[in-house]
Amino acid sequence: MRFLRLSLMGLFLVSLTLGLMVYAGHLVYSAVQARMNDEPSLPQRRERVFSVNLVEAHLGTQTPLLTAYGSVESRRTLEIRALTGGMIVDLAQNFENGGRVRRGQLLARIDPAEAQFTLERAESGLTDARDEVREASRALDLAGQDLEAAEIQAELQQRAFQRQLDLQERGVGTSAAVETAELVAAQSNQAVVSRRQAEAAADARVAQAQTQLARARTAYAEAEKRLDDTQITAEFSGTLRAVAVVRGRFVSANEKMAVLVDPRALDVAFRISTGQYARLLDEDGELTRAPVRIQLEAYGENIETTGHITRDSASVAEGQTGRLIFARMDEPDGFKPGDFVTVEVTEPPIENVARLPATALGADGTVLALSGEDRLRVLEVTLMRRQGNDILVRGDGLDGAEIVAERSPLLGPGIKVRPLRAEAAEQEAAADLIELSEERRARLRGFVQTSDMPDAMRTRLLAELSERRVPTSTVERLERRMGG
Missing domain, CATH: 1.10.287 (Helix Hairpins)
Structure with a gap:
């Protein structure tokens, strides 16, 4: 009886298992058929909108600056040589490297017996x-x-x-x-x-x-x-270098004793391309006396002066290209022959051009402008000059247009954008200026007046400290040097 009961129970469980398996197969088959017969449902797409920075283009007259690099040279460099042979019996006290001499001063005397x-x-x-x-x-x-x-x-x-x-x-x-x-x-x-x-x-x-x-x-x-x-005198006031004699030494005729350099007669020589040189010529083909600004960066401090172009090289040296230009310094205080400087030449003004960021120009010579419904359109422009991080361009429909400041491969004509306009530029510029207390201002002015620096730099710093709001960078730099 027990055997029959267990057999029936086992048969029931096997039947139930088979029924469940058949039911599961039916469900899978029905789902596959429904999936194959149903129409696919596509997700709804939305147009992508990019945020862009815009600048407004205004056509006008711009004065380009040509940036070049050169070195300072002296127009008056004289080799002091012995005119006759003999022993040096007398030598000026300041006849040494870096010694300053006056015009007509006796520098050395050779034995006159x-x-x-x-x-x-x-x-x-x-x-x-x-x-x-x-x-x-x-x-x-x-x-x-x-x-x-x-x-x-x-x-x-x-x-x-x-x-x-x-x-x-x-x-x-x-x-x-x-x-x-x-x-x-x-x-x-x-x-x-x-x-x-x-x-x-x-x-x-x-x-x-x-x-x-x-x-x-x-x-x-x-x-x-x-x-x-037998008496050697200074032809002009200047500074001595390359001094090679001492008192008591025997010198021969025409032997080089030192080099006299005039520190007030300084020029800067810089090389530019032939195209840039052509832009500095006038209608008669002569080189214009264009004004220049000369900068020397020395340990975070800038020594600046102005000048004007005077001449160019007579020929192109072997292995060189472009043109070598010479400019005369107006105030050479702080500069020495051999200094490596940055030269900014003021070119003739250009009319009907707009100043834009250099990142706004594409490789195909076009810019992207904002049109109706906040979409972009292409404007063809002509590149006139590059000015550091800016460019000067000219083109039809450019005046008054809002131009994308930073081009991206994702941007193109017809793309919808969200414009971002620079409305807080003045606020950011004002953030770089601070107001000083009278005690702090007096302390900074006293340090500038007593420190060892060129007169031109001292005058510029005192002028900045006399303003109501002073640049933050100037204050921080002076306080670092003061140790405060």
């Missing part, structure tokens, strides 16, 4: 030549007087001879007397010729003495110059 002896010998020779000229002049004067007396005597003898001829014609005189008078007259004429030769010799002696005097004067001037060459 030999030159002094030569000068004294030349002076003696000059005295002898002058005495010879005086003696020759007196001899010439005496020779002239002797010639005059001989001519008078010859004239008298000629009249006596003529008188004997007259007496002979009247039959009173004799032939012997006539011949005697004629002989005496001939001797007198011979004496005149001799006196003339003596006068010519005296005249030649005077000319020779004059020549000797000129030579003696030349020798004296040369000896005097050699004596002057």
Whole structure:
């Protein structure tokens, strides 16, 4: 009985399991059929909107700045050389590297003993030549007087001879007397010729003495110059560098002793491309005297000055390109030859251009402008200049348009955007300025006035500290240097 009950229970469980499996298969089959027969339901899509920063373009006249890099050079650099050889017996106290000298100051003296002896010998020779000229002049004067007396005597003898001829014609005189008078007259004429030769010799002696005097004067001037060459003076006020001599050293003629540099006559030489050079030419093809601004960054401090272009290089050096331009500094305080500086050249103004961020220009030379319904459209522009992070462009429909400041590959014509306009620019700029208390302002001004810095930088900092609101960066920089 128990066996039958257990058998029936097992058969019931097997039947129930098979029924459940069949039911599960039916459910799976029905779901697959329903999935295959139903239409697919697509999710509803929404248009994507991008946020963009906009800037408003305004056409007007812009003055481009050409940025280049160059080095400071001195227009007046003089090599100080020994004009004669000898031992240096005297040297200026400030004849050293970095020493400042004045125009006409005695820098060094070479032993003048030999030159002094030569000068004294030349002076003696000059005295002898002058005495010879005086003696020759007196001899010439005496020779002239002797010639005059001989001519008078010859004239008298000629009249006596003529008188004997007259007496002979009247039959009173004799032939012997006539011949005697004629002989005496001939001797007198011979004496005149001799006196003339003596006068010519005296005249030649005077000319020779004059020549000797000129030579003696030349020798004296040369000896005097050699004596002057033992003293080396400064041709202009400046600073010495490359000093290579000391007192007691023997120098040879034309040996380099030092280099004198004029710190007030400084130029800056910088190289630009040929295209940039063409923009600096006037209608006649001459280089314009465009104003420049020169900056030297030194440990966080900027030394600035102004200037103007004066000339360009005569030729292009081998292996170089572009043009080498020279600009003259107006106030070279703080600058030294060899400084590497940044030069900003003010180019001629350009009309009908707009200043935009450089990121607004696409690779295809277009910009994206905001149109109706906050969608973008393409504007073709012509790039005129690049100005750091900005560009100067020109194009139709650009005036007054709102331009996307930062291009992205996701942006294009017809894209809907959410415009973001820079309305708080002035507030951000004002945030960089702070107001100082009187005590803090006086402390900063005292530090600037007593610190060792160029006059141009001191003037600029004092001007900033005199304003009601002072740049935060200036205050922080000065307090760091003060240690506060």
